[in-house]
Amino acid sequence: MAGNKRIMKELAEVRTNPPPGCTVTLADENDMGTWDAVMDGPPDSPYTGGHYKIQITLPKEYPFKPPQLSFKTKIYHPNVSNDDRGAMCLGMLRPDEWKPPNKIADVLRLVRSVLAAPQPDDAVEQGIADQFKNDRKSFDKVAKEWVGRYAK
Amino acid sequence: MAALYDERVEELGSLEAIYPELTSDLDRFTASLELAITPSKPLLVRFIPHVTAGGGSNATSYAAAATNGSAYVERDVKLSHLPPLCLQVTLPAEYPADAPPKVHLTTKHDWLPKERLSELEAEAEQLWEEYGHCQILFTYIDSLQQAAERGLDLDQSADGCLVLSAASESKLVSFDSDTTLSIFNTGTYDCGICLEPKKGSSCYRMKRCGHVFCLDCLQGFYNNAITEGDMAGIRCLDPTCGKTPATPESSRKRKRKAERTLHPRELLAMGIEESMVRRYVEMKRKKKLEADKSTVYCPRTWCQGAAKSSKYPPIPADLLAYAAAELSSGEESDVESTLDGNDSPRSTGSKDIPPDPADRLAVCEKCSLAFCRVCYMGWHGEFARCFPRDPNELSVEEKASYDYIRLHTSPCPTCCSPTQKTMGCNHMKCFQCNTHFCYLCGAWLDGQNPYQHFNKAGTQCFQRLWELEEGDEGQNPGDGQGFAGGRGWEQMAIDVARDADAQEAAAQAADREAHAEEDAIAAELLVHGHGLHMAGHDAPFVVHMAQIRLDEEPEPLAQHRAARGARRQRNPFQAHPPAQGHQAQAQAVRNHERAAARQGRLAGHGRVARRPATVANDEDERQQAELQRFLEMAQRDEEDGWDSDGLDEDDGVFEIR
Numbered sequence: 104m105a106g107n108k109r110i111m112k113e114l115a116e117v118r119t120n121p122p123p124g125c126t127v128t129l130a131d132e133n134d135m136g137t138w139d140a141v142m143d144g145p146p147d148s149p150y151t152g153g154h155y156k157i158q159i160t161l162p163k164e165y166p167f168k169p170p171q172l173s174f175k176t177k178i179y180h181p182n183v184s185n186d187d188r189g190a191m192c193l194g195m196l197r198p199d200e201w202k203p204p205n206k207i208a209d210v211l212r213l214v215r216s217v218l219a220a221p222q223p224d225d226a227v228e229q230g231i232a233d234q235f236k237n238d239r240k241s242f243d244k245v246a247k248e249w250v251g252r253y254a255k
Numbered sequence: 256m257a258a259l260y261d262e263r264v265e266e267l268g269s270l271e272a273i274y275p276e277l278t279s280d281l282d283r284f285t286a287s288l289e290l291a292i293t294p295s296k297p298l299l300v301r302f303i304p305h306v307t308a309g310g311g312s313n314a315t316s317y318a319a320a321a322t323n324g325s326a327y328v329e330r331d332v333k334l335s336h337l338p339p340l341c342l343q344v345t346l347p348a349e350y351p352a353d354a355p356p357k358v359h360l361t362t363k364h365d366w367l368p369k370e371r372l373s374e375l376e377a378e379a380e381q382l383w384e385e386y387g388h389c390q391i392l393f394t395y396i397d398s399l400q401q402a403a404e405r406g407l408d409l410d411q412s413a414d415g416c417l418v419l420s421a422a423s424e425s426k427l428v429s430f431d432s433d434t435t436l437s438i439f440n441t442g443t444y445d446c447g448i449c450l451e452p453k454k455g456s457s458c459y460r461m462k463r464c465g466h467v468f469c470l471d472c473l474q475g476f477y478n479n480a481i482t483e484g485d486m487a488g489i490r491c492l493d494p495t496c497g498k499t500p501a502t503p504e505s506s507r508k509r510k511r512k513a514e515r516t517l518h519p520r521e522l523l524a525m526g527i528e529e530s531m532v533r534r535y536v537e538m539k540r541k542k543k544l545e546a547d548k549s550t551v552y553c554p555r556t557w558c559q560g561a562a563k564s565s566k567y568p569p570i571p572a573d574l575l576a577y578a579a580a581e582l583s584s585g586e587e588s589d590v591e592s593t594l595d596g597n598d599s600p601r602s603t604g605s606k607d608i609p610p611d612p613a614d615r616l617a618v619c620e621k622c623s624l625a626f627c628r629v630c631y632m633g634w635h636g637e638f639a640r641c642f643p644r645d646p647n648e649l650s651v652e653e654k655a656s657y658d659y660i661r662l663h664t665s666p667c668p669t670c671c672s673p674t675q676k677t678m679g680c681n682h683m684k685c686f687q688c689n690t691h692f693c694y695l696c697g698a699w700l701d702g703q704n705p706y707q708h709f710n711k712a713g714t715q716c717f718q719r720l721w722e723l724e725e726g727d728e729g730q731n732p733g734d735g736q737g738f739a740g741g742r743g744w745e746q747m748a749i750d751v752a753r754d755a756d757a758q759e760a761a762a763q764a765a766d767r768e769a770h771a772e773e774d775a776i777a778a779e780l781l782v783h784g785h786g787l788h789m790a791g792h793d794a795p796f797v798v799h800m801a802q803i804r805l806d807e808e809p810e811p812l813a814q815h816r817a818a819r820g821a822r823r824q825r826n827p828f829q830a831h832p833p834a835q836g837h838q839a840q841a842q843a844v845r846n847h848e849r850a851a852a853r854q855g856r857l858a859g860h861g862r863v864a865r866r867p868a869t870v871a872n873d874e875d876e877r878q879q880a881e882l883q884r885f886l887e888m889a890q891r892d893e894e895d896g897w898d899s900d901g902l903d904e905d906d907g908v909f910e911i912r
Contacts, residue, residue: 108449108451109448109449109450112450112451113450164479166448167475167476167479167480184720184721186721188721190680190721192680192682192706197684198485199485199487199488199684202492202493202494202496203447203448203472203476203492204447204448204492204493204494205494209494224703224704225703225704225706226704226706226707226710227706227720228706228710229706229707229709229710229711230710232707
């Protein structure tokens with residue numbers, strides 16, 4: 104299947120030239136369909152110093168269908184759901200907006216930019232978004248606390 | 256040998272070295288060379304039908320076009336490649352010292368006007384003079400090439416473009432596209448999907464935006480999308496394509512317009528099977544038909560084709576001939592605006608009645624049945640009065656699919672398209688109109704911030720974003736989650752509508768009682784006024800009708816009749832609006848009956864109408880009692896325990912449950 108060849112290419116590319124702050128491995132060397140990425144919290148954000156495990160699941164129709172992404176490390180962020188799913192609603196990953204030339208590396212770059220600059224108007228966690236907008240100080244404080252508690 | 260040394264031989268020899276494609280005959284001192292014409296900026300060519308010579312013939316060509324029945328159409332085409340210029344040179348014995356070279360220029364397909372060719376030919380002699388009678392062939396060829404790059408300066412003419420006869424259009428256009436293709440085929444491109452470099456011959460370049468992908472990937476993606484019915488996915492796959500770098504606000508608005516689906520011709524050019532492309536075109540058309548609320552469907556249950564409509568012409572057998580406008584964004588925005596206009600989905604019944612009786616005729620595009628788009632009966636001609644079909648008269652299949660839709664889908668709050676979630680969160684985006692909404696309660700969501708709906712404490716959907724994540728098919732609709740929620744507002748609306756109907760029925764019953772009395776008086780007056788032999792037959796009948804109504808109103812069935820009555824009030828075919836008085840109404844009824852009599856249907860009509868008034872037989876009584884019992888149960892919310900065996904047609908049950 105052409106998809107596998109592409110995944111291998113992407114993996115090789117990501118391993119030799121990973122997006123900034125990311126390292127990518129296969130969850131299981133025999134299964135190209137699940138990737139484990141570890142993303143460092145972007146500098147100048149409350150998440151700096153944290154390491155976030157993100158699991159990326161590639162559907163068998165990849166790259167025709169978008170990958171699915173979930174935070175395995177808890178993070179205090181308006182765009183990441185605060186449950187065991189750790190879901191993130193990225194526009195790029197919506198089935199109707201996904202375009203096959205997008206790569207996992209692009210997705211990771213986008214995730215990192217959303218970590219650096221949360222989008223409270225497109226939030227999954229409204230409470231966190233409100234805090235982010237209205238009380239940035241205490242938001243930063245909790246986010247930093249969570250880095251210490253979960254993401255070290 | 257040495258005596259044969261000739262400057263001409265030397266010149267032709269060096270030219271051969273510079274232009275390998277040059278062919279020369281050193282014995283006759285001739286040479287010929289084809290010069291490609293590839294203007295750096297595409298040349299605008301205007302094709303005019305039947306231009307023979309000069310401007311005078313234009314008038315006749317207009318006339319000719321008119322008599323042919325075809326419109327006089329000028330077509331402007333931009334061409335990047337034009338058929339080559341063929342240069343033939345003969346060097347006379349006196350060249351270069353005493354005679355200029357003889358040059359002869361032609362173009363393949365004879366597209367370049369003679370005048371321009373002779374101008375270019377004359378340049379050879381001018382150059383020869385300018386350079387002081389020396390070897391000028393290279394200089395001349397070079398100047399021709401530079402002119403070709405400037406489009407032979409054809410855009411400097413009075414028209415600003417090259418004007419040619421339409422007869423040469425196909426040749427020039429196909430030359431242009433063939434040349435572009437062969438240049439493309441020899442290139443190498445990195446396919447953004449499989450991430451591999453591919454030969455141009457196994458790639459495809461998108462017509463509109465020029466993005467290139469390999470055929471394997473394109474076929475894989477589009478076949479997949481067509482199979483899954485994702486019509487919006489049939490567009491250029493480049494992530495940046497169709498997105499204008501603007502503010503998020505404006506890009507969000509513009510995106511739908513900018514996102515353009517591909518023409519079937521392009522899919523065929525990619526090597527996608529015709530059956531697939533046909534499926535794409537058909538589904539796209541079907542989606543538009545369905546999105547258009549004015550579409551009516553064939554009443555034959557085994558057919559259910561859409562009625563023929565000039566708005567959506569049928570798909571031609573040859574897909575290449577498929578009208579480009581059909582898929583253009585302009586057409587889509589038209590549909591959108593009509594959709595936006597229909598703000599209240601409940602009002603469709605009255606709105607769809609066309610003002611002109613002839614417009615009620617609809618012809619099914621599948622089975623060619625001619626039917627009335629208002630009453631859904633076979634076509635009855637323009638003069639029959641008919642009324643919207645009662646929604647209770649559903650076939651078994653219709654009822655089954657309606658039941659399924661009711662139990663297993665949530666409606667889009669904007670366009671009412673039934674949606675079923677297969678997986679994911681409860682933030683839905685309508686496949687038809689792109690509205691964001693909540694799958695659980697059907698609430699409209701702000702596309703900018705859809706999730707706040709699930710984050711508001713105290714609301715019914717609080718913290719339920721991921722409920723039913725696995726999709727909805729497996730769940731029990733009775734468990735109070737998911738679908739029951741999704742259709743909840745509909746149930747409430749039905750309750751409200753039922754109450755309103757009951758009130759309306761009561762009001763109308765009282766109203767009609769009054770009308771009936773006046774009608775009877777009016778009829779009697781008319782009978783006396785116009786002479787017995789004309790209206791004598793009709794008048795008693797009107798009285799009967801009035802009595803029937805009086806008899807019926809207090810029955811439970813009144814509800815159903817009231818709905819019809821209400822519609823009748825809105826019917827634009829009504830001969831006179833009620834405000835004009837009851838005499839007129841009586842007249843209208845009589846006119847109608849007279850028309851029926853003329854068609855020989857009066858006997859049947861009369862019998863049916865009279866029956867309940869004279870003898871209400873046992874069957875009727877039993878049915879009415881049954882209905883009464885059901886309505887009572889419904890009031891206590893126990894109607895689920897009711898078995899419908901008692902009624903042969905389930906009349907009324909359907910809308911209430």
